[in-house]
Amino acid sequence: MSDLYTPSGDPGVDRLAFFHLLERLKTQKRTGWINNHVPDPESISDHMYRMSVLALCSSDPDLDVSKCTMMCIVHDIAEAQVGDIAPSHGIAKEEKIRLETEAMRNIVHDMLHNSSAAQRIEALWQEYEAGETAEAKFVKDLDRIEMALQASEYEKRHDKDLQAFFDSSLPKIRHPEVRDWAEDLERERTAKSISSVDET
Numbered sequence: 001m002s003d004l005y006t007p008s009g010d011p012g013v014d015r016l017a018f019f020h021l022l023e024r025l026k027t028q029k030r031t032g033w034i035n036n037h038v039p040d041p042e043s044i045s046d047h048m049y050r051m052s053v054l055a056l057c058s059s060d061p062d063l064d065v066s067k068c069t070m071m072c073i074v075h076d077i078a079e080a081q082v083g084d085i086a087p088s089h090g091i092a093k094e095e096k097i098r099l100e101t102e103a104m105r106n107i108v109h110d111m112l113h114n115s116s117a118a119q120r121i122e123a124l125w126q127e128y129e130a131g132e133t134a135e136a137k138f139v140k141d142l143d144r145i146e147m148a149l150q151a152s153e154y155e156k157r158h159d160k161d162l163q164a165f166f167d168s169s170l171p172k173i174r175h176p177e178v179r180d181w182a183e184d185l186e187r188e189r190t191a192k193s194i195s196s197v198d199e200t
Helices: 011-021 023-027 033-034 044-056 065-074 093-111 115-130 134-159 161-168 178-200
Strands: none
Touching: 011 023, 011 093, 023 044, 033 134, 044 065, 044 134, 065 115, 065 134, 093 115, 115 134, 134 161, 134 178
């Protein structure tokens, strides 16, 4: 975890510090892939970007797709400060929540001076963390399907077995449309596996 930002008192300077902080999301690699020795793994922002586009692909008329897209963009934003904390780090869930909440407070109040933009970011992050609204549940399912998509691509690219990533994500998907996407992915993965066997 990086040291939290100490505000200068100048809103412009502090806002610019936040803009620079976001660069860490572009450079920090996702822990799960690092732990599985995947070459050149995706960054945190890579993950959030595809989630955002997946949200735009939804045809569910009952969802606020714009809100879902924004939620995808900010749901891991605290990781710019604390990093991508995974079970392998041995940090308790309660401590992870505390660290991320503290990081968000630093972003919202010390960097963005509790502006209307800061409040919007915070509200979206809190809604996702609470996981109670239809949009938050949908975005959580996008988080799962995006990870499975990436695992499938890494399996093909690097000839690795990443079954654990499918086991920990796809069975938990509940939204019907995302469930359909997951089934399509599972069929594609099965077909690739059969094709590989036929080639040997």
